[in-house]
Amino acid sequence: GNSVTQMEGPVTLSEEAFLTINCTYTATGYPSLFWYVQYPGEGLQLLLKATKADDKGSNKGFEATYRKETTSFHLEKGSVQVSDSAVYFCALRPLSGYSTLTFGKGTMLLVSP
């Protein structure tokens, strides 16, 4: 079956530090890959996505590259801000038909001033 594995948190960084949150997946074929962000007490917001191998999704300074050879979709940001503190979810959607998402367990990011 499909699965997504994320690094466990919390990830604690100082402001302006470099961020990497690892995500690897197991799926048949070529799924679409997503990063969602959840701020405290809120629902999930789509952060970025990639639909095929070597695609790079980017938004708000965050980037992730779809690497089929390593089945990975690591999230990176060059300089984090306190406002980036949230829980980040990696997810995949299978290629065939259905929109059902499979989520990782989420990684909490805490950024201190």
Place this chain on the structure above:
Amino acid sequence: GAVVSQHPSWVICKSGTSVKIECRSLDFQATTMFWYRQFPKQSLMLMATSNEGSKATYEQGVEKDKFLINHASLTLSTLTVTSAHPEDSSFYICSASGPGSDSGPDTQYFGPGTRLTVL
């Protein structure tokens, strides 16, 4: 845009009562809507998927008679928690996908969630 709203944002009810949560897509047609449940500090658990005008498809282990889902229009789905008990207390999140949203019909857009507390 691709905005999904939920109402109410939080609700407290007594054990044994029923609670209805609404999920609306505000600026696109949601041909498919999803309902998730999220426990504290955990990931989202898909409860059911509904296509407009059809019966919902429930995930294994989810009681369809307890969690009633209706998706009667392209912009509205409702989740009714019947005879709620304290163990039903959770954060319920809906999402929607469909044509006309920013990133295409296969991307899910999430509502802000509804926190249910059953006393």
